[in-house]
Amino acid sequence: xxxxxxxxxxxxxxxxxxxxxxxxxxxxxxxxxxxxxxxxxxxxxxxxxxxxxxxxxxxxxxxxxxxxxxxxxxxxxxxxxxxxxxxxxxxxxxxxxxxxxxxxxxxxxxxxxxxxxxxxxxxxxxxxxxxxxxxxxxxxxxxxxxxxxxxxxxxxxxxxxxxxxxxxxxxxxxxxxxxxxxxxxxxxxxxxxxxxxxxxxxxxxxxxxxxxxxxxxxxxxxxxxxxxxxxxxxxxxxxxxxxxxxxxxxxxxxxxxxxxxxxxxxxxxxxxxxxxxxxxxxxxxxxxxxxxxxxxxxxxxxxxxxxxxxxxxxxxxxxxxxxxxxxxxxxxxxxxxxxxxxxxxxxxxxxxxxxxxxxxxxxxxxxxxxxxxxxxxxxxxxxxxxxxxxxxxxxxxxxxxxxxxxxxxxxxxxxxxxxxxxxxxxxxxxxxxxxxxxxxxxxxxxxxxxxxxxxxxxxxxxxxxxxxxxxxxxxxxxxxxxxxxxxxxxxxxxxxxxxxxxxxxxxxxxxxxxxxxxxxxxxxxxxxxxxxxxxxxxxxxxxxxxxxxxxxxxxxxxxxxxxxxxxxxxxxxxxxxxxxxxxxxxxxxxxxxxxxxxxxxxxxxxxxxxxxxxxxxxxxxxxxxxxxxxxxxxxxxxxxxxxxxxxxxxxxxxxxxxxxxxxxxxxxxxxxxxxxxxxxxxxxxxxxxxxxxxxxxxxxxxxxxxxxxxx
Amino acid sequence: xxxxxxxxxxxxxxxxxxxxxxxxxxxxxxxxxxxxxxxxxxxxxxxxxxxxxxxxxxxxxxxxxxxxxxxxxxxxxxxxxxxxxxxxxxxxxxxxxxxxxx
Amino acid sequence: xxxxxxxxxxxxxxxxxxxxxxxxxxxxxxxxxxxxxxxxxxxxxxxxxxxxxxxxxxxxxxxxxxxxxxxxxxxxxxxxxxxxxxxxxxxxxxxxxxxxxxxxxxxxxxxxxxxxxxxxxxxxxxxxxxxxxxxxxxxxxxxxxxxxxxxxxxxxxxxxxxxxxxxxxxxxxxxxxxx
Numbered sequence: 007x008x009x010x011x012x013x014x015x016x017x018x019x020x021x022x023x024x025x026x027x028x029x030x031x032x033x034x035x036x037x038x039x040x041x042x043x044x045x046x047x048x049x050x051x052x053x054x055x056x057x058x059x060x061x062x063x064x065x066x067x068x069x070x071x072x073x074x075x076x077x078x079x080x081x082x083x084x085x086x087x088x089x090x091x092x093x094x095x096x097x098x099x100x101x102x103x104x105x106x107x108x109x110x111x112x113x114x115x116x117x118x119x120x121x122x123x124x125x126x127x128x129x130x131x132x133x134x135x136x137x138x139x140x141x142x143x144x145x146x147x148x149x150x151x152x153x154x155x156x157x158x159x160x161x162x163x164x165x166x167x168x169x170x171x172x173x174x175x176x177x178x179x180x181x182x183x184x185x186x187x188x189x190x191x192x193x194x195x196x197x198x199x200x201x202x203x204x205x206x207x208x209x210x211x212x213x214x215x216x217x218x219x220x221x222x223x224x225x226x227x228x229x230x231x232x233x234x235x236x237x238x239x240x241x242x243x244x245x246x247x248x249x250x251x252x253x254x255x256x257x258x259x260x261x262x263x264x265x266x267x268x269x270x271x272x273x274x275x276x277x278x279x280x281x282x283x284x285x286x287x288x289x290x291x292x293x294x295x296x297x298x299x300x301x302x303x304x305x306x307x308x309x310x311x312x313x314x315x316x317x318x319x320x321x322x323x324x325x326x327x328x329x330x331x332x333x334x335x336x337x338x339x340x341x342x343x344x345x346x347x348x349x350x351x352x353x354x355x356x357x358x359x360x361x362x363x364x365x366x367x368x369x370x371x372x373x374x375x376x377x378x379x380x381x382x383x384x385x386x387x388x389x390x391x392x393x394x395x396x397x398x399x400x401x402x403x404x405x406x407x408x409x410x411x412x413x414x415x416x417x418x419x420x421x422x423x424x425x426x427x428x429x430x431x432x433x434x435x436x437x438x439x440x441x442x443x444x445x446x447x448x449x450x451x452x453x454x455x456x457x458x459x460x461x462x463x464x465x466x467x468x469x470x471x472x473x474x475x476x477x478x479x480x481x482x483x484x485x486x487x488x489x490x491x492x493x494x495x496x497x498x499x500x501x502x503x504x505x506x507x508x509x510x511x512x513x514x515x516x517x518x519x520x521x522x523x524x525x526x527x528x529x530x531x532x533x534x535x536x537x538x539x540x541x542x543x544x545x546x547x548x549x550x551x552x553x554x555x556x557x558x559x560x561x562x563x564x565x566x567x568x569x570x571x572x573x574x575x576x577x578x579x580x581x582x583x584x585x586x587x588x589x590x591x592x593x594x595x596x597x598x599x600x601x602x603x604x605x606x607x608x609x610x611x612x613x614x615x616x617x618x619x620x621x622x623x624x625x626x627x628x629x630x631x632x633x634x635x636x637x638x639x640x641x642x643x644x645x646x647x648x649x650x651x652x653x654x655x656x657x658x659x660x661x662x663x664x665x666x667x668x669x670x671x672x673x674x675x676x677x678x679x680x681x682x683x684x685x686x687x688x689x690x691x692x693x694x695x696x697x698x699x700x701x702x703x704x705x706x707x708x709x710x711x712x713x714x715x716x717x
Numbered sequence: 718x719x720x721x722x723x724x725x726x727x728x729x730x731x732x733x734x735x736x737x738x739x740x741x742x743x744x745x746x747x748x749x750x751x752x753x754x755x756x757x758x759x760x761x762x763x764x765x766x767x768x769x770x771x772x773x774x775x776x777x778x779x780x781x782x783x784x785x786x787x788x789x790x791x792x793x794x795x796x797x798x799x800x801x802x803x804x805x806x807x808x809x810x811x812x813x814x815x816x817x818x819x
Numbered sequence: 820x821x822x823x824x825x826x827x828x829x830x831x832x833x834x835x836x837x838x839x840x841x842x843x844x845x846x847x848x849x850x851x852x853x854x855x856x857x858x859x860x861x862x863x864x865x866x867x868x869x870x871x872x873x874x875x876x877x878x879x880x881x882x883x884x885x886x887x888x889x890x891x892x893x894x895x896x897x898x899x900x901x902x903x904x905x906x907x908x909x910x911x912x913x914x915x916x917x918x919x920x921x922x923x924x925x926x927x928x929x930x931x932x933x934x935x936x937x938x939x940x941x942x943x944x945x946x947x948x949x950x951x952x953x954x955x956x957x958x959x960x961x962x963x964x965x966x967x968x969x970x971x972x973x974x975x976x977x978x979x980x981x982x983x984x985x986x987x988x989x990x991x992x993x994x995x996x997x998x
Contacts, residue, residue: 692815695748699740699910703917706924718938719827722929724868727831729925731838731857733918738842740914741907746847750854750889754838757861757881760873768868772942775952779963781873782953785880786970790977792885796892797985804988812908 009059010073013089016052016099017157019045020150027147035119038143042150043110046103049157053103060096067093067550072163072227083222090163090226093551097376097544098160098301101383104520105293106153108513112391113149113285115509116398117142130188132283135405145185149289152178156294160301165214165224168302172210172266175295176203182290183282195278202275206265213258217309220251230308231553240313252312253323259306260327267299267360270334274613276357280349284394287349291356292386300363300379303327307372308553314370316556320465328368332471335361337610339478343485344595344606347414348393351486355440356386358475362456365468371459372556376548377528378452384524385439385449388517392433395510396490399426399503406502416489417587418500423491425503430491432514437487439521441480442573448525454569455530461565473568480576488584496589531558724765731758745799745809749792756788827867834860845906851890858882869942872950 023045031037060066074088117139124137133139152175159171184196218224220242221235229235236252244254263269268276268291276296280287290296303310314321320328335358342354359382366375399422400413411418423430439449453476460469495501505511528544542558549555583594596603605611731754738751760781767777803809837857844850858881865874929935942949956962 690818692818693812695740695811695908696910699914699917706921719824720936720938722935723827725929725935726926729922729929730835733922734838734842737914737918741911742842743906743908744847746889746893747850747906750841750850753854753885754841754857757858761861761864764865764868764870764873768870769939773944775949775956778870778873778953779956782876783966783970785876786974789880789885790974792888793981794977796888797981800985
């Protein structure tokens with residue numbers, strides 16, 4: 007089969023599954039999940055087929071597979087829909103397809119398929135006692151739609167289609183975060199997520215429009231691989247500031263990523279998004295949706311770095327991106343250290359790791375950023391699914407013992423490694439990957455490459471910030487593992503937990519394999535010892551996506567030592583601090599950090615800040631200003647005034663003009679005719695002698711007149 | 718010799734006296750009598766002009782005779798009318814016979 | 820002043836004064852009698868004017884028929900025609916003024932015309948010839964037969980009309996009138 011045809015077909019099965027479930031299959035839970043998983047499996051198969059095929063293509067980056075269709079005519083040209091299969095989209099398809107399939111299968115077990123439906127359960131709230139999810143089919147419909155959106159985004163060949171996929175995922179994120187809409191916290195979280203990402207999307211749309219106005223096209227191949235276009239954009243001054251057009255466009259598009267990938271300052275939605283079911287957290291907030299933000303800036307990398315040469319100074323746009331990414335990485339890591347909800351820790355960890363990728367793009371490390379994107383997708387999805395398994399196990403224990411504990415609070419857990427071994431080992435592998443445990447895990451290779459790139463090109467501030475963030479990452483990860491799995495159970499419910507079903511544990515194993523194995527395809531050739539055994543396939547393959555193939559970095563021991571040091575050191579510190587926590591004991595950090603701890607625990611009060619600065623004024627504007635004042639008082643007041651005054655004018659006209667003048671004239675004509683008639687008819691007295699007299703007089707007058715006139 | 722003008726002046730005088738009577742008398746019969754006076758003045762005029770014009774041409778006298786006939790018939794009819802009016806309105810004062818009005 | 824003139828003046832004066840009395844008399848019967856005198860005076864004037872036939876016609880018709888008729892009407896209907904109060908109506912002042920002006924104008928006009936001041940020419944024919952001619956003229960087809968016949972028809976019409984208008988009301992008419 008032709009490659010472009012395969013590419014067109016890949017997004018199709020999930021959207022067909024969505025339509026089928028929504029229209030009729032929702033009546034049967036088995037059929038619904040069958041259609042959904044079947045759809046995503048077919049997409050996975052086609053993606054793997056495509057991947058394998060493209061491996062054999064020489065210089066794939068210069069001859070990608072493209073195919074497009076004219077869609078919206080706009081004067082001379084037209085907006086298009088099309089697919090672009092180049093190294094970046096192939097690698098994107100790879101990790102998206104695997105993680106989608108894993109998460110879809112996991113969802114079957116997570117939503118208790120096979121259990122009885124509990125009559126106490128209500129649609130819109132999670133099942134109380136392990137019954138099957140009442141809205142089971144709806145879930146699979148939504149995640150199928152989501153899969154379609156992500157696949158469209160990865161395969162698109164122009165910014166408009168990418169944006170369509172982007173927005174579609176935003177919609178599904180909204181729907182899925184608020185899946186359990188019966189909970190007020192979920193409802194608030196879904197709106198918050200949508201609106202916060204919307205802020206980013208508005209700027210992104212501005213960037214797209216600006217780009218279109220400058221170049222007349224949105225196609226990636228035509229803009230990003232065209233030296234002339236890039237140079238023109240780099241040299242044209244932008245409408246504001248001292249930026250070039252390329253710089254401003256890049257910045258605007260990057261703001262979309264700030265929203266979608268939850269970078270500071272638009273990070274506030276992601277922790278709240280943990281209200282959704284855990285597969286949703288894994289799907290949206292680890293594997294795919296937030297990765298879409300990174301994918302997009304990787305896609306437009308030539309535009310972002312227009313005017314920059316490898317090894318040269320960073321453009322203003324790149325400096326902003328790098329600085330923001332590094333800051334977010336450190337910022338989120340500090341907050342993660344003080345969280346006690348198992349999913350919250352992972353949420354802030356995601357924000358932090360995304361900051362790594364953003365920083366990598368900012369310093370121009372394209373391949374490193376792409377590498378970390380892929381590895382992070384695997385191990386973060388693994389960690390989220392693992393946490394879901396843990397929560398399920400603890401909930402089971404809560405039902406058995408009727409103890410009222412929060413199943414997501416790590417300080418209630420402990421000793422789960424004996425109760426849930428598969429979950430424990432896979433979670434451990436994921437956690438080590440996240441921390442960057444040397445050599446063994448994929449996370450080490452990708453994180454190390456970013457640090458090495460930063461150090462080699464002299465971006466020392468970024469380097470140290472990222473290194474510090476790595477230390478904290480290792481620390482809180484070990485904290486999480488220690489509290490959850492090691493030691494002894496700190497509550498009775500946890501003591502009664504048991505391992506989850508195979509539909510939940512099998513995907514964990516698969517993802518763990520990738521979390522460990524994927525790193526080996528990206529070992530730098532200059533690495534001492536291991537380098538050179540396997541070629542740095544990743545670098546070759548993905549590097550070909552750029553017009554200029556990036557050079558490999560020379561080996562430097564300093565960043566390697568720093569990276570290994572912070573990883574191992576952080577893990578050790580975490581283990582030491584938390585291995586002996588008893589039930590009911592407070593977090594030791596509370597005493598250590600003193601007044602700083604509450605600040606970290608409350609996320610630097612950013613939510614409160616936004617509430618005061620933005621949300622409340624918005625409500626005030628809508629409710630008080632616009633509704634009460636403008637709408638009711640001003641506009642309605644004006645209308646009522648117009649109405650009243652019209653009546654007054656009308657009454658005035660009636661009483662002062664219509665009645666006296668118009669009627670007056672009419673009546674006067676009649677009356678005067680009558681009265682003059684009255685007066686004149688006296689002449690007709692009926693007395694003949696009077697008539698005669700008058701006649702004689704007038705006759706005499708007329709005759710004399712004629713006589714005199716004649717004479 | 719009597720100039721024509723004397724006869725004419727006399728006839729004019731009779732005419733105007735009759736006219737005064739017509740205009741000023743209340744009683745309808747009196748008005749009728751005044752009308753007879755006016756007619757007489759006319760006949761006198763006619764005859765005077767006949768005599769002082771072409772007396773051989775007898776048409777002047779014929780005219781006067783015709784006027785006589787007319788005057789007679791008019792007097793008769795007028796009296797009959799007055800009687801009829803009196804029967805209906807119980808008055809012969811010309812002022813009171815004012816039905817020809819608004 | 821010749822004899823003729825004196826006679827004329829006398830007759831004229833009588834006629835004039837009688838006429839004034841006709842108009843002015845408060846009693847109707849007096850006015851009637853004065854009318855008779857006036858008519859007689861006019862008859863005399865006809866004689867002066869050498870129209871004896873007309874003078875006789877005047878006496879017979881006018882005095883003998885018309886004036887008598889009026890007097891009879893007055894006498895027979897005295898109750899009905901009794902004068903009450905004034906005999907002059909409210910317009911008499913205006914009427915007096917107008918008639919005096921009219922008389923003045925007429926007199927002036929008459930005196931203006933010089934041809935009217937001429938004396939009369941003697942009649943070339945005898946009076947009997949004139950009379951015969953008058954008779955013939957009235958029935959001559961080429962002359963005045965038509966006015967003559969029309970006048971007789973007029974008299975007939977007047978006669979019938981007067982009878983009809985003045986007939987007494989019958990019982991049915993009375994009821995008709997009252998509706």
